[in-house]
Amino acid sequence: MSTFQTASAPLKRSRFTDVEVWSAFDTGWSSGEPKSLICCDVRDETRDVKTFTFQCGDFQVLAFEPGQFITIVPSINGQAISRCYTLSSSPARPFTFSITVKRVPGGLVSNWLHENLHAGEQLTAYGPAGTFTSTCSDARKLLYLSAGSGVTPLMSMTRASCDLAADVDIAFVHSARSPVDIVFRKELQLLASFKPGLHVLSVCETIETEPEWIGPVGRLTLEILLQSVPDFLEREVFTCGPKGYMDAVQALLAGAGFNMEHYHQESFDLGDPSSPVVVPVAAPSMVPTGAFTVTLAKSGRTFQMSHDETILAAAKRAGAVVPSSCSQGICGTCKTAILEGSVDMNANGGIRQREIDKGFRLLCCSRPTSDLVIDL
Ligand SMILES: Cc1cc2nc3c(=O)[nH]c(=O)nc-3n(C[C@H](O)[C@H](O)[C@H](O)COP(=O)(O)OP(=O)(O)OC[C@H]3O[C@@H](n4cnc5c(N)ncnc54)[C@H](O)[C@@H]3O)c2cc1C
Ligand code: FES
Numbered sequence: 448m449s450t451f452q453t454a455s456a457p458l459k460r461s462r463f464t465d466v467e468v469w470s471a472f473d474t475g476w477s478s479g480e481p482k483s484l485i486c487c488d489v490r491d492e493t494r495d496v497k498t499f500t501f502q503c504g505d506f507q508v509l510a511f512e513p514g515q516f517i518t519i520v521p522s523i524n525g526q527a528i529s530r531c532y533t534l535s536s537s538p539a540r541p542f543t544f545s546i547t548v549k550r551v552p553g554g555l556v557s558n559w560l561h562e563n564l565h566a567g568e569q570l571t572a573y574g575p576a577g578t579f580t581s582t583c584s585d586a587r588k589l590l591y592l593s594a595g596s597g598v599t600p601l602m603s604m605t606r607a608s609c610d611l612a613a614d615v616d617i618a619f620v621h622s623a624r625s626p627v628d629i630v631f632r633k634e635l636q637l638l639a640s641f642k643p644g645l646h647v648l649s650v651c652e653t654i655e656t657e658p659e660w661i662g663p664v665g666r667l668t669l670e671i672l673l674q675s676v677p678d679f680l681e682r683e684v685f686t687c688g689p690k691g692y693m694d695a696v697q698a699l700l701a702g703a704g705f706n707m708e709h710y711h712q713e714s715f716d717l718g719d720p721s722s723p724v725v726v727p728v729a730a731p732s733m734v735p736t737g738a739f740t741v742t743l744a745k746s747g748r749t750f751q752m753s754h755d756e757t758i759l760a761a762a763k764r765a766g767a768v769v770p771s772s773c774s775q776g777i778c779g780t781c782k783t784a785i786l787e788g789s790v791d792m793n794a795n796g797g798i799r800q801r802e803i804d805k806g807f808r809l810l811c812c813s814r815p816t817s818d819l820v821i822d823l
Pocket of ligand 2: 770771772773774775776777778779780781782797809810811812
């Protein structure tokens with residue numbers, strides 16, 4: 448098994464910091480504005496993953512930070528449905544950009560994309576958003592841990608580092624179901640063959656599809672991590688994958704004494720759409736009890752709910768159609784004006800202060816603290 452430990456020479460800074468390069472391309476596509484995208488290529492990555500490449504309909508270049516996502520809004524059976532997808536391409540190649548989508552069994556949009564989106568077709572999208580990016584840190588020693596489609600933000604970060612010849616040391620450990628399910632397998636091997644400081648390892652749960660596989664088999668363990676990245680405790684860690692995987696990674700790192708201040712993660716999971724989003728609640732003494740009446744101003748419909756539920760979950764339960772995507776306060780799709788009343792909101796980057804000042808809130812991570820009238 449290869450070892451990712453760096454040589455003892457201090458890492459030099461690259462000529463440009465990532466942030467300087469991204470801002471040079473800034474075209475001002477605000478995350479709140481819809482844009483028409485043209486699909487220019489569709490590529491099979493694995494048996495259930497495809498990459499869709501786009502350009503802006505107005506041929507603007509796209510400025511984003513590696514790790515950010517866009518929210519696409521395909522019209523499916525006459526209904527506009529929003530979903531977030533991370534930009535898997537490198538922001539240093541801004542003329543086209545890609546999303547890489549895994550089919551989710553029973554999933555509406557992922558299957559629609561796989562079956563219906565072809566080169567030449569148009570799609571509406573909302574601009575790049577999200578705070579899960581390696582540019583948030585100055586660290587030069589990085590550990591990327593991903594599983595399944597969680598590879599996409601880390602692939603964008605890796606591609607960007609290669610394109611910019613960034614002076615970083617990246618250990619990239621990806622977990623897949625089996626060798627044929629490793630997304631970007633050939634490209635990662637190629638990048639690692641010429642990019643100094645990039646080391647890639649895949650861990651496969653089963654190897655039925657490729658019995659000659661010589662890499663680690665099973666799930667990511669402390670033993671695998673210690674053998675392959677012995678200096679992992681010194682690295683800035685970025686993790687993306689299913690919830691179970693991320694819980695296991697957190698437990699593994701915390702158990703090994705990793706300083707979790709250097710840990711960053713993003714989840715693609717929505718959880719059970721019918722249940723409330725789990726967000727930290729306010730201090731017990733501040734939490735109001737009892738039922739509140741919520742009035743939807745446009746339809747005049749009312750429903751009762753308690754502070755235990757998010758407004759999004761309660762509104763959907765009451766039959767209201769509320770645009771939403773991430774259910775985690777990160778994408779901004781459920782942004783709605785609160786016309787009367789007050790809420791507790793636990794946003795995760797999906798709303799700007801100036802929007803909050805104008806009375807908007809994210810319904811997926813807001814809970815009422817009084818009766819409400821909302822602009823729906
Ligand atoms: C920030 C962010 C970035 C993301 N990036 C990527 C990416 O790069 N690549 C990628 O592939 N995905 C990504 N995702 C996930 C993506 O947004 C979608 O959630 C995913 O594609 C599934 O969408 P869907 O419409 O196909 O499935 P949905 O229709 O939303 O269904 C999802 C699952 O829930 C089940 N389900 C649906 N409705 C109900 C219900 N009422 N009760 C119980 N179960 C139900 C379905 O059967 C399915 O198993 C990202 C998500 C976020 C939040
Ligand atoms: S649905 Fe994404 S912020 Fe609410």
